[in-house]
Every structure is written in structure tokens, then in C-alpha cells.
Amino acid sequence: MIDLLIVSGCLGTHQDHHLKRITQISFARFNDYFSKPTITFINLPITGAQVEVKCWVELVADIPRTFVQISIPLPAVTIGQNYAHAGLEVLKNELDCASLIVKLTLLTLGFNEAEIALFMESSSPKMVELTWNTPTSSEDALKNLQQRTFHALELVKKASRRHDSQIRDLDYRKKNFAPAVLASLKNGDQFRQYGKFDQIAAKSNRGKTRYKVSAEMARQKDQLLDAIRFHARNEVRLGFETLKSLGMAHPKNWTAEGLKTGIDGVWHHLGFAVKPRLDRSQLSPEALTSLDQFDVGVDLVAALPAHTFSRHRKSILAANGPDIAIPWRHGQxxxxxxxxQLQYERRWKPTKFQKLVISAATAPAIETDLQRGIAFIRDGELPDIADSDELERWMTRWKAFMAKERLLMG
Known part of the structure; x- marks a missing residue:
């Protein structure tokens, strides 16, 4: 479910050893604001995919403190693909993997155990991207769904002049004839939708993948790509303020129910939420007349005085009726x-591909690999692998990572 996770936090007072592994670092000037922190990329050893690290120093109570922000494309660095995802039921597995990736990243950058512990305790999420797929029957059906999505959001955004529409920006683009929709909300959250059809075709034409994948992944890759060929990919990005308002200012407090509430909030702001049945008994005769006129296509914004329109609109919304500020007409x-159609509950589930996504079937092996790697780098501890060939492959992979990052064992 988590496609991208960005976390940031403090590692304590700035120390000289912070510069041994980070060749460049940004220092705030004049105040605690920084505009272009230094960016470092680390190719993690499981799949070779990158995490992005921003590191900077700023003054806090006149004391220079080191801060780090880590961007983790979770499926890419653990499984080797981000085409398909399981649902919120695997949240704990994903967070356990992400926690170990953060520790490995900070260890690779030369931070000590105390600094890593401080970061793990005090860090906060800057953004989390939650992803699911909506299946369609053909390429034309996929493009039709994307166009309908854009037009629906466009209708909702037109009500923004009344100030209670939460869509700030709406963008519709085409690249290689493949459309993509991006809606940004006023609270900083985002919704993005695009199809994988063109990316799959391009990658299939190349005949290779960017990342290292398991034998299971290599064997089932074509089946997976064929299964999602006409899927619309939906991405909801929840920012820190939304997560904080839901009591999830630290990933250790995240729950499937809490993140689902965040998704539902975005759905409501986008005008996508399916309302309960209209309670006409709550409406005055005048409001009922306005509602009936709206249903037959009357432009109530032009037909009613502004104060009457606002009063009727509020009462109709309170009775679970349509937003009469949105110029919806029959046939639109x-x-x-x-x-x-797009809601999370109707998502495509990778039932046949549990070994190709982060799940209860794959997470334990990923966590064990990361735990062994951290112990090997930090303490020089050899992994408990009985099979000599498997042990040799493991050692080769992790030694190559250490050599590339110029790490000394233990």
C-alpha cells in the first residue's frame, strides 16, 4: 500500500564525524531556513534501488544540530517493483521494513547508535503515498476512466469560488498519448492517477528491469504486467498536517484505520465520497424547489439571489444532497x-501475486536480510545461513554494497 515514505528528524548536535561519510552538507545561514539541502543517493543492496537523503545543519537555540530527511520508495527497494501493492492489511509489514531501511541508511552515512536511536524516536513523516489499482477492461476503457476522473474533479474545482472547495490546483497532462491527472488540495494533500500501459510497454520492449529481482519475481513478472495492463493507478499523498490531525505524527502510531480515515478525507475533499441517501424531510419547501430545479438542469447560481442560493446550498448539503454549486447536468x-468506481474498497487485489508484493509472505525474509546486513556492517557479525552457496551469495552482495559505499566492517 505504501509506495513512497518520506521521514525527517534530528540526529543531535552536529559532530565532526558527520562529515566523514557525507561529503557535502548544507548549513543554514542567518536563520533556521534552508533552501537547497544537500542530496545524497544510496543504492540499497536488496534490489539496488535508491533512497534519497537530504542532510542539513541548522541552529536550534544557538546550537548547531544535524537534520536528515530520507525518501524511501518502499516496494522498489525491497521487492524490486512498484507496479502492484497489497492493501492496508500489510501496514505493519511495510513499517517494519521501512524502519530497518532507515537504520541501514543512517548507519551507512556514518551515524552512531545513539544518533540513530534519537532519529528513530523523534522523526516525523513528511509525506506518505498510498497506492492502489482500479481495473478496467481495455486501453480505451482506461483512458475513458482517466478523462472522467479529470472532468469530475474539474466540476468540483469550479465551486472553489465559494471558498469551501478544497481543490487548489488541477493538472491534466498527456505523455506519449497517456493521460495523467494530479489534484492538489489546499491542506497540502494530493491525488494522482495514471495508467501503467505505456510504462509496461516501454519496459517490455527493453526486455529488462531496472532492479534486481528474485527468481520468483522473474518467473511471474510477465503475468503480473499482463494482469495490470489496463489498470488505473491511484495515489493519495497525505502530508504531515493531515497525519498529525489523525494522531499519527510518528509512524509508530500509524494504524490501518487511521490511514483509511486519511484516504476518506481526501475522497471527501475531491467530491468523490458517496453520500448517504438524501433526507428530503430536512428541507424546506423552497429548498426542495431549488433541488428539483437543479435536477432538471437549471443554473441556480444565476437563477437565485446570492443569499438564497447560499442558504439552500447549505441546507441541501446538510441533508446529504448534491452540491448545487457544481454545475452537474444529466449526461455529464x-x-x-x-x-x-475508484474507491479503495473496490481496488484490485494481487491475490495470485503475494510473493511479488510486500506481504506476510515476503516481509519476514526482507526483514531478516536487512537485520543481518545491519549486524554485518555494524559488528562484523556473519549471518546464520547454513547453505554455503547461499551464504556466499549473501556475502558477495553485502560486501559489494560496503565496497561501493566505502564502509569498514564493524
Whole structure:
């Protein structure tokens, strides 16, 4: 479910040894604001995919302190693909893997155990990207869904002049004839949708993948790509303020229910939420007349005085009715209908591909590999692997990582 996780935190007072592994570091000037922190990339040894690290020093109470932000493309660095995802039911598995990746990254950068412990305790999420797929039957059906998604969001955004529409920006682009939709909310959260059809075709034409993959992945890759060929990929990005408002200012407090509440909040702001049945008994005769006129296509914004329109709109919304500020007409796209088709509950589930996503079937082996690697780098501890050939392959992979990062064992 988690495709990208960005966390940041403090590692304590700036020390000279911080510069031994980080060749460049940004220092704040004049105040605690920094504009271009230094960026470092580390290719992790499981798949070879990169994590992005930003490191800077700023003054806190006149004391220079080191801060780090880590961007983790979680499926890419653990499984080797980000085409398909399991659901929120694997959240604990994903967070356990992410925690070990953070520790490995900080250890690779030369931070000591106390600094790493401080970061793990005090860090906060800057953003989490939650991803799921909506299946369609063909390339044309996929493009039609994406166009309907954009038009639905466009209708909702038109109500922004009333100030209670939460869509700040809406972007619709085409690259190689493949559309993509991006909606940014006023609270900083985002929704993005695009298809994998063109990327899959391009990657299949190259005949190779960017990352190292397991034998299981190599064997089932074509089946996976064929299964998701006409899927719409939905991405909800929740920022820190949203996570904090849900009581999840630290990943250790994350729950599947909490993140689902965050998704539902974005769905509501996008106008995608399916409302309960309209309670007409709550409406005055005048509001009912306005609602009936809206249903037959009357432009109520132009037809009613502003104060009457606002009063009727509020009462109709309170009764679970449509937003009469959104100029929906019969035959046009209905945002709730689009939202119903795209909702998380109707997502495609990779039931046949549990070994190709982070899941209960794959996470234990990933966690064990990372734990062994951390112990090997930090303490020189050899892994407990009975098979000599497997042990040799493991040692070769992790020694190559250490050599590339110029790490000394123990």
C-alpha cells in the first residue's frame, strides 16, 4: 500500500564525524531556513534501488544540530517493483521494513547508535503515498476512466469560488498519448492517477528491469504486467498536517484505520465520497424547489439571489444532497460515480501475486536480510545461513554494497 515514505528528524548536535561519510552538507545561514539541502543517493543492496537523503545543519537555540530527511520508495527497494501493492492489511509489514531501511541508511552515512536511536524516536513523516489499482477492461476503457476522473474533479474545482472547495490546483497532462491527472488540495494533500500501459510497454520492449529481482519475481513478472495492463493507478499523498490531525505524527502510531480515515478525507475533499441517501424531510419547501430545479438542469447560481442560493446550498448539503454549486447536468460526469468506481474498497487485489508484493509472505525474509546486513556492517557479525552457496551469495552482495559505499566492517 505504501509506495513512497518520506521521514525527517534530528540526529543531535552536529559532530565532526558527520562529515566523514557525507561529503557535502548544507548549513543554514542567518536563520533556521534552508533552501537547497544537500542530496545524497544510496543504492540499497536488496534490489539496488535508491533512497534519497537530504542532510542539513541548522541552529536550534544557538546550537548547531544535524537534520536528515530520507525518501524511501518502499516496494522498489525491497521487492524490486512498484507496479502492484497489497492493501492496508500489510501496514505493519511495510513499517517494519521501512524502519530497518532507515537504520541501514543512517548507519551507512556514518551515524552512531545513539544518533540513530534519537532519529528513530523523534522523526516525523513528511509525506506518505498510498497506492492502489482500479481495473478496467481495455486501453480505451482506461483512458475513458482517466478523462472522467479529470472532468469530475474539474466540476468540483469550479465551486472553489465559494471558498469551501478544497481543490487548489488541477493538472491534466498527456505523455506519449497517456493521460495523467494530479489534484492538489489546499491542506497540502494530493491525488494522482495514471495508467501503467505505456510504462509496461516501454519496459517490455527493453526486455529488462531496472532492479534486481528474485527468481520468483522473474518467473511471474510477465503475468503480473499482463494482469495490470489496463489498470488505473491511484495515489493519495497525505502530508504531515493531515497525519498529525489523525494522531499519527510518528509512524509508530500509524494504524490501518487511521490511514483509511486519511484516504476518506481526501475522497471527501475531491467530491468523490458517496453520500448517504438524501433526507428530503430536512428541507424546506423552497429548498426542495431549488433541488428539483437543479435536477432538471437549471443554473441556480444565476437563477437565485446570492443569499438564497447560499442558504439552500447549505441546507441541501446538510441533508446529504448534491452540491448545487457544481454545475452537474444529466449526461455529464458525476463525481460520486467516479469516486465509487475508484474507491479503495473496490481496488484490485494481487491475490495470485503475494510473493511479488510486500506481504506476510515476503516481509519476514526482507526483514531478516536487512537485520543481518545491519549486524554485518555494524559488528562484523556473519549471518546464520547454513547453505554455503547461499551464504556466499549473501556475502558477495553485502560486501559489494560496503565496497561501493566505502564502509569498514564493524
Amino acid at each position: 460526469v458525476n463525481p460520486e460515480s467516479v469516486g465509487y
